[in-house]
Amino acid sequence: MSKSPRLYSPYDAPMWKSIAERQMKLQRCPESGEFRYPPGPMCPVSLSMEYEWKPISGKAKIISWTVFHRQYLPAYPAPHLVVAVQLEEGPIMVSYMDHAELENVRLDAPVRMVYADHPDGYVVPRFTLEH
Numbered sequence: 001m002s003k004s005p006r007l008y009s010p011y012d013a014p015m016w017k018s019i020a021e022r023q024m025k026l027q028r029c030p031e032s033g034e035f036r037y038p039p040g041p042m043c044p045v046s047l048s049m050e051y052e053w054k055p056i057s058g059k060a061k062i063i064s065w066t067v068f069h070r071q072y073l074p075a076y077p078a079p080h081l082v083v084a085v086q087l088e089e090g091p092i093m094v095s096y097m098d099h100a101e102l103e104n105v106r107l108d109a110p111v112r113m114v115y116a117d118h119p120d121g122y123v124v125p126r127f128t129l130e131h
Helices: 013-020 099-104
Strands: 025-028 052-055 059-068 080-087 092-097 110-117 123-129
Touching (some): 013 025, 013 052, 092 099, 099 123
Antiparallel strands (some): 025 052, 059 080, 059 110, 110 123
């Protein structure tokens, strides 16, 4: 059974639940149509307090990356290939990729979201190159 990370705001519980179910959902403003990440109380475009949770496609493109060579948590061994991606729906997200994909990483490379089970019991969204 997967665990949800400790919640840091009252707005992210549905997002973590959707990740555990392997179909990530983000808040979407019904007024402006904008998706937002991270979750929050108000749409930055319309200033509306209304929102709905909608599934995202998981498609994105790489806008930046770096490699961390230090291990910070036992369940996450180094090296870490960390990418910043722009989701098809608009928001920017930072996550991991398999370090073996490093030699093929480039700006604007298409990627897709996958879900990884980690030894600590968490499900984490990651990205892989689209072939």
